[in-house]
Amino acid sequence: MPFTGHIDEQVVYHHAADALPSQEAESVLEHVKAAVDTTCKRFLKGTALISYAGGDWDDTLQPADEALKTELVSAWTVALAFQVIRNLAEVTAFDPEFSAKLADMAERMKASFHSLLIKDGVIAGFAYFKEAGAIEYMLHPQDHQTGIRYRLLPMTRSIIAELVDPAQAAANLRLIDEHLQFPDGVRLVDRPARYAGGVSTIFRRAEQGANVGREISLQYVHAHIRYLEAAAKLGEADRAWKGLFQINPILIQENVPNAKRRQSNMYFSSSDGEFPDRYSYHEHFDQLRTGSVEVKGGWRLYSSGPGIYLNQLISGILGIRFTADRLIMDPVLPAGLDGLHFTYQCFGCILTFVYHIGSGPSRTPELRAEGVAVPVQSLSNPYRPGVQALPNERCLSLRTGNCTSI
Structure with a gap:
């Protein structure tokens, strides 16, 4: 039964991809409540933080150690979940008990985020909850294991979700400017994952990929567009407007002087440094910061990329939403x-x-x-x-x- 938009519509459950649909049917609202209960069951003990499980948006950072799925937390996932739960609380006022439960859940998630995922004023990309309550911060200045110290996604999503206060939002932008802003756009993290011939020790795909492209290159246009959304949320007009042209192929050399011609003849979904292999990429990564290496458009015209771009231009910068x-x-x-x-x-x-x-x-x-x-x-x-x-x-x-x- 397809969902047609009514909260009380009866919809069946699908228990597994390879199983026949269950004939058990409940209202859409009951499905939502079941999903919320599942989220609560994923909270790490003593927190309102969701376990990493199978990963978050950047699947190159899936842990090589399976045990981390239940002990690792992604700050981006928590920020996104907080936004969904808070918004859901607002639209379920017709069910006061459920709405109140959601509002309390959102507040607990916010409190856990601030007390456990922000360390020394920097949002950690990941937090590894070890035995005896110890926390190992990853993708953070205290991370001495991966060498990666700053991650873009939780900085931008925490602003979009209104999860951080104005002071922390300003700190996020300052860190982005100092560590993640490059001539061809913002990057997902401040340096690439280590590469040793494709052998994974910490992350799977990030340490396996031999090609310097897509998330490996770290300039992923979808994430840059979310950065523009965060900038608009803060009223950073010049920043948001300029950022549009860093990823627009039309006359891009005027805004990104080191862009190759390939970058200018089609919408691109990643900006990839002109490096012959992962070893050269790791050794000369800072050339991307200075613009002394050329960049080329990768994984071009896929998915909803141009639509997402235009949506952010209209809804976030021109400010027309419905x-x-x-x-x-x-x-x-x-x-x-x-x-x-x-x-x-x-x-x-x-x-x-x-x-x-x-x-x-x-x-x-x-x-x-x-x-x-x-x-x-x-x-x-x-x-x-x-x-x-x-x-x-x-x-x-x-x-x-x-x-x-x-």
């Missing part, structure tokens, strides 16, 4: 784009947004339509003001939306 019943306006644009026009379809209605951007430090948003101020609802953002919402029926009555920031 819920079922309202238009959200949250532009993050540099002053040089004052007067920009953007025509877009909103709830079936064609609107033209004209952005007027003040040059001062204050940001007092105002929406006008045909010169008349339009009442809006202000939404919260822990990092800055400026998020506004307009009911869809009011949106449909407008001919021209004129977004003004003074």
